[in-house]
Amino acid sequence: xxxxxxxxxxxxxxxxxxxxxxxxxxxxxxxxxxxDNPEQRIPTSAAVTLLENSARASNCQNFGLxxxxxxxxxxxxxxxxxxxxxATLRDALDTIARYRHLINESLAIxxxxxxxxxxxxxxxxxxxxxxxxxxxxxxxxxLFRLCSALLGAHWRPLSVNFTHDAPEDQRVHRRLFGCxxxxxxxxxxxVCLAADLDKPNPLAxxxxxxxxxxxVETLPGxxxxxxxxxxxxxxxLLLPMGRASIEQIxxxxxxxxxxxxxxxxxxxxxxxxxxxxxxRELVVRYMENPRYTLGQVADLLGYSVASSFTRxxxxxFGTSPAAWRKERQGKQER
Numbered sequence: 326x327x328x329x330x331x332x333x334x335x336x337x338x339x340x341x342x343x344x345x346x347x348x349x350x351x352x353x354x355x356x357x358x359x360x361d362n363p364e365q366r367i368p369t370s371a372a373v374t375l376l377e378n379s380a381r382a383s384n385c386q387n388f389g390l391x392x393x394x395x396x397x398x399x400x401x402x403x404x405x406x407x408x409x410x411x412a413t414l415r416d417a418l419d420t421i422a423r424y425r426h427l428i429n430e431s432l433a434i435x436x437x438x439x440x441x442x443x444x445x446x447x448x449x450x451x452x453x454x455x456x457x458x459x460x461x462x463x464x465x466x467x468l469f470r471l472c473s474a475l476l477g478a479h480w481r482p483l484s485v486n487f488t489h490d491a492p493e494d495q496r497v498h499r500r501l502f503g504c505x506x507x508x509x510x511x512x513x514x515x516v517c518l519a520a521d522l523d524k525p526n527p528l529a530x531x532x533x534x535x536x537x538x539x540x541v542e543t544l545p546g547x548x549x550x551x552x553x554x555x556x557x558x559x560x561x562l563l564l565p566m567g568r569a570s571i572e573q574i575x576x577x578x579x580x581x582x583x584x585x586x587x588x589x590x591x592x593x594x595x596x597x598x599x600x601x602x603x604x605r606e607l608v609v610r611y612m613e614n615p616r617y618t619l620g621q622v623a624d625l626l627g628y629s630v631a632s633s634f635t636r637x638x639x640x641x642f643g644t645s646p647a648a649w650r651k652e653r654q655g656k657q658e659r
Contacts, residue, residue: 327429330363334392342383369431376459386492389459393466407537415522433558446514448561482517486510509616552588560603565625
């Protein structure tokens, strides 16, 4: 589920592009009234479908990014004040990671440091899996706006990366991000200098941060997170990096392996089941991007040997990867 606040600015963008927001919402199984209550929870798949359908109906490939352009820290809801008064961007990202289930249960964020560089990876999970170009661009746009709010309007990352292909018109992307754009990348996220994470936030007030922390801790469900959902999100982020072992996933969640296994058993699922489910969801996204060779797809799914990937794919989809891609491309050309 996701807060209805995730659709902030939807009405303005839809109307500006000549759409009927009420009709688009209805087609996605939502009502106009949900936008009056930002804290109302709605299915992630419905929100994602709304954005994709609206982009298609308006012939606007950057619909989600247009929504992100005017996002503010206040749109994060109950944790907004806590974010505003974090001492550094690193602290703010840790806060989002800790309380992301209060914002968006389907949002996955992973901060990866490489010497002087940092990669902020971001993914969105949806059940059932649906196309989500617009939702991903919205999420990355909002993350960029968060960084800018804490580091200053003149801050620019080194690059912004998307796994999908480039739109025909990149003007909105260039206007918002003002940096190098990488489409057909191996990850969705933002690359910046590691030093940016620890720059002091001039707006930070430690007393207000403590007050906001106490308030957030009193919220219903503040300390509750679904282990199953958190494992799935960790797999989404770590699988393309070749690090989705149960040991690495347990470490990322602050658990030991046995505790993680026991919690999965309580949900009648195994770690291999979750790996397989995520692979099925990711493989369709990767296969539909013509920039990825089959070898790259295999690598991103954690297969070092192409034949192993081919066997797995055939067992899941009843055909070879090459045949599946050829058939899918043929349908799109008709």
